[in-house]
Amino acid sequence: MKIYRQRNSSPAPGFTLPELMVTMAIFSFVVVGVLAIHIFGLRLYKMVDVKLQATEDSRRALGKLVADIHAAGKIKIGSGDSTTFTEAAFNTAQQGNALQIYPSKTNNNWFVRYYLDTSNNQLMRVDSAGGAPTFISGWVTNSQIFTSEDFAGNVLSNNLNNRVIGIDMEFYKLDNPLIHFSHGSYYDYYRLQTRVTRRALE
Numbered sequence: 001m002k003i004y005r006q007r008n009s010s011p012a013p014g015f016t017l018p019e020l021m022v023t024m025a026i027f028s029f030v031v032v033g034v035l036a037i038h039i040f041g042l043r044l045y046k047m048v049d050v051k052l053q054a055t056e057d058s059r060r061a062l063g064k065l066v067a068d069i070h071a072a073g074k075i076k077i078g079s080g081d082s083t084t085f086t087e088a089a090f091n092t093a094q095q096g097n098a099l100q101i102y103p104s105k106t107n108n109n110w111f112v113r114y115y116l117d118t119s120n121n122q123l124m125r126v127d128s129a130g131g132a133p134t135f136i137s138g139w140v141t142n143s144q145i146f147t148s149e150d151f152a153g154n155v156l157s158n159n160l161n162n163r164v165i166g167i168d169m170e171f172y173k174l175d176n177p178l179i180h181f182s183h184g185s186y187y188d189y190y191r192l193q194t195r196v197t198r199r200a201l202e
Contacts, residue, residue, distance in 0.1 A: 062167075062194065064125065064136065065099075068112050069165055069196045073105035077146045077165075080115045082126050082133045094148035094156045099165070116145055123169070142170040149195065164195045 015023070069075065078087040080098030088094045098115035102108060112127045114136065121140050124133040147166035148156045156163055171190040 062192070065114060065167065066194075066196050068101050068103075068114075070199045071103060072101045072198050074102040075165060075198065076100040076102075076159075077148050080113060081117070082115070082124065085113055085115075088148075090159075091157050094159070094163075095144050095146065097143050097145055099146040114146075116140060116143065118143065137169070137171075139171045140169050141172050142168065145169055153195075162197075164197050166193075166195050168193050 076085070076087045076099070077094050078085060078096045078098055078100070080086060080096075080100065085098055085100050087100070088096055097118070098113060101112045101114075102110065103112070104110055110128050112125065114123065114125050116122070117124050117133075120138075122138050123136040123140050123145070125136050126133040145168060147168070148159065149164045149166045150156055150160070151162075151164065153164075153166070155166075169192045171192070
């Protein structure tokens with residue numbers, strides 16, 4: 001007696017065309033969603049990066065500047081650049097784009113100068129030892145950065161020994177250089193204000 005095994009004649013398992021189309025549609029939606037989230041993340045990163053850079057500019061600008069003012073023996077406010085400085089005249093508002101700091105009260109040949117370079121809106125630092133000016137902060141757009149004030153915040157017209165040095169910097173920075181708007185570029189605005197005094201007052 002012979003026994004024959006019956007073979008399964010049903011077709012091999014697989015997907016039909018409608019099933020493939022539905023699967024491809026769902027996959028496409030997932031890919032588009034992932035790309036949209038990724039692009040949104042990149043734009044958000046750019047926006048946050050601008051704010052972080054502005055904070056870093058502020059921190060860098062204040063750190064060295066405040067330390068120099070605290071240790072100053074004498075301070076003059078006026079207008080200047082990398083090579084020249086003119087102190088604000090007596091009986092006029094003690095304000096300007098430059099601050100000249102003398103570590104010693106008696107040596108006028110040893111100084112540190114902070115000034116706004118209006119050609120590129122950068123706050124720079126240079127000292128009497130020579131060398132190239134050092135970059136402190138960028139994107140500063142107001143011209144009157146330094147003031148000499150009394151305890152109430154009024155700008156003085158003289159060099160009182162117990163005066164307060166006011167620092168006021170405004171920053172305008174392009175928010176997202178990669179995105180161009182039809183009405184022009186979008187800028188973020190920041191303002192840094194502080195008051196500093198010398199530690200050793202006569």
